[in-house]
Amino acid sequence: MISxxxxxxxxxxxLKKHRYESSLFIAEGHKTVNELLRCFECDFIAATEKWDxxxxxxxxxxxxxxxxxxxxxxxxxxxxxDVLAVxxxxxxxxxxxxxxxxxxxxxxxxxxxxxxxxxxxxADWFAVENxxxxxxxxxxxxxxxxxxxxxxxxxxxxxxxxxxxxxxxIDSTIHKYATTLDGENIYTTKLNENAxxxxxxxxxxxxxxxxxxxxxxxxIPKILNDRFSAESLNVxxxxxxxxxxxxxxxxxx
Amino acid sequence: MISxxxxxxxxxxxLKKHRYESSLFIAEGHKTVNELLRCFECDFIAATEKWDxxxxxxxxxxxxxxxxxxxxxxxxxxxxxDVLAVxxxxxxxxxxxxxxxxxxxxxxxxxxxxxxxxxxxxADWFAVENxxxxxxxxxxxxxxxxxxxxxxxxxxxxxxxxxxxxxxxIDSTIHKYATTLDGENIYTTKLNENAxxxxxxxxxxxxxxxxxxxxxxxxIPKILNDRFSAESLNVxxxxxxxxxxxxxxxxxx
Numbered sequence: 001m002i003s004x005x006x007x008x009x010x011x012x013x014x015l016k017k018h019r020y021e022s023s024l025f026i027a028e029g030h031k032t033v034n035e036l037l038r039c040f041e042c043d044f045i046a047a048t049e050k051w052d053x054x055x056x057x058x059x060x061x062x063x064x065x066x067x068x069x070x071x072x073x074x075x076x077x078x079x080x081x082d083v084l085a086v087x088x089x090x091x092x093x094x095x096x097x098x099x100x101x102x103x104x105x106x107x108x109x110x111x112x113x114x115x116x117x118x119x120x121x122x123a124d125w126f127a128v129e130n131x132x133x134x135x136x137x138x139x140x141x142x143x144x145x146x147x148x149x150x151x152x153x154x155x156x157x158x159x160x161x162x163x164x165x166x167x168x169x170i171d172s173t174i175h176k177y178a179t180t181l182d183g184e185n186i187y188t189t190k191l192n193e194n195a196x197x198x199x200x201x202x203x204x205x206x207x208x209x210x211x212x213x214x215x216x217x218x219x220i221p222k223i224l225n226d227r228f229s230a231e232s233l234n235v236x237x238x239x240x241x242x243x244x245x246x247x248x249x250x251x252x253x
Numbered sequence: 254m255i256s257x258x259x260x261x262x263x264x265x266x267x268l269k270k271h272r273y274e275s276s277l278f279i280a281e282g283h284k285t286v287n288e289l290l291r292c293f294e295c296d297f298i299a300a301t302e303k304w305d306x307x308x309x310x311x312x313x314x315x316x317x318x319x320x321x322x323x324x325x326x327x328x329x330x331x332x333x334x335d336v337l338a339v340x341x342x343x344x345x346x347x348x349x350x351x352x353x354x355x356x357x358x359x360x361x362x363x364x365x366x367x368x369x370x371x372x373x374x375x376a377d378w379f380a381v382e383n384x385x386x387x388x389x390x391x392x393x394x395x396x397x398x399x400x401x402x403x404x405x406x407x408x409x410x411x412x413x414x415x416x417x418x419x420x421x422x423i424d425s426t427i428h429k430y431a432t433t434l435d436g437e438n439i440y441t442t443k444l445n446e447n448a449x450x451x452x453x454x455x456x457x458x459x460x461x462x463x464x465x466x467x468x469x470x471x472x473i474p475k476i477l478n479d480r481f482s483a484e485s486l487n488v489x490x491x492x493x494x495x496x497x498x499x500x501x502x503x504x505x506x
Binding site for chain 2: 031035118121122124125126127129150152155185187188220221222223225227228229230231232233234236237240241244247248251252
């Protein structure tokens with residue numbers, strides 16, 4: 001049996017304030033939990049008998065076997081997925097990372113938790129080690145972000161910083177590309193891997209302060225004719241298209 | 254004032270059963286409503302004074318001016334966006350469409366309403382006129398799909414059919430590409446525009462029956478190394494990457 005107080009303490013982690021007070025966050029489901037167990041310190045696990053417990057789990061891990069009904073009381077999901085874990089956050093900052101010679105994604109005010117999770121999953125797919133977020137970007141430990149990242153949070157560093165200051169101060173050999181609706185066509189621009197790709201907010205795009213410190217604007221072209229008129233792409237989709245084009249030019253040919 | 258019965262009747266349209274009994278569906282927000290007004294017959298509009306009423310709206314449209322509080326009672330969104338409209342569905346079937354010589358997206362059991370909406374938005378961006386869905390694919394008139402498509406439902410035909418039968422019966426000159434995790438690299442395969450790109454279910458991919466009637470499997474490559482290990486991409490993201498590569502090879506160079 002899990003105590004009511006324990007259930008309450010776990011569910012409180014749905015709120016950012018409580019997450020940062022305790023430096024803890026929630027992850028749910030086989031794929032996500034088992035992947036995060038590889039590289040996040042685990043504080044607590046509640047799991048039903050159906051959970052595929054990985055053999056690399058630490059012996060000291062506090063694991064409580066629960067019924068499906070008990071898990072329902074703890075879980076933040078509509079359909080709980082056999083396991084819920086509480087992990088310790090990683091405290092990493094931009095000064096811990098060497099950005100030279102590699103591809104980085106920077107996010108200027110991405111608001112939707114699911115979009116951030118999708119972007120982390122994309123970063124993992126295209127081997128983008130670091131995602132640098134503006135202070136106004138949604139919290140990476142938001143449960144919806146953790147779920148949408150499908151375990152990729154285990155492989156990608158996500159750090160928060162004052163984005164204009166960071167971009168202004170960074171090694172000047174690193175290319176800073178702003179993704180916009182009026183830049184150079186990504187498919188006809190020679191892209192450089194020593195780069196930071198900046199993606200903007202869902203509704204407003206990249207802020208003027210951030211755009212001002214980028215070297216070049218990039219555009220994902222669309223087919224123009226009378227019939228079609230999508231005005232924009234989802235920020236996760238746009239991040240995937242840009243990342244893919246860097247990798248296609250540099251690695252996939 | 255909108256009557257309680259009217260409010261109830263509108264909110265019932267959140268259920269598929271009621272949508273198909275009445276052939277009506279809901280759309281909300283300036284962008285989506287104003288775009289759908291161009292090409293769907295409108296049954297009813299509830300709007301606050303903040304709505305940007307387009308000048309191309311039919312004079313006979315039943316428009317009711319409501320307060321923000323009234324709109325909250327009708328709306329399915331957490332934050333209503335000034336306007337909610339009820340539209341008549343379009344009844345279109347695969348036999349109404351000529352698929353030759355163009356790019357088509359086919360969906361084999363896509364379950365998530367948001368993913369379908371995202372895919373329609375992507376189709377619009379990359380000028381894919383037709384999206385053919387298996388009977389097991391989520392309903393295109395699901396309010397979450399309509400919202401996620403951001404008005405692109407106005408430009409893209411979405412039809413439902415028995416997908417294996419449709420693919421088996423189609424003109425044999427049309428290429429049928431299955432998107433899988435073990436096909437040919439899209440970036441090194443010469444792609445043909447006279448084609449149907451098949452995308453599978455979120456968890457299980459493409460069904461064996463559908464795969465059996467495709468000519469070729471395509472793969473979105475990823476960077477392989479020890480650190481990164483995303484196992485899959487979101488189906489919306491994968492659709493965008495495949496569509497973009499067709500357009501890059503055929504139109505963007």
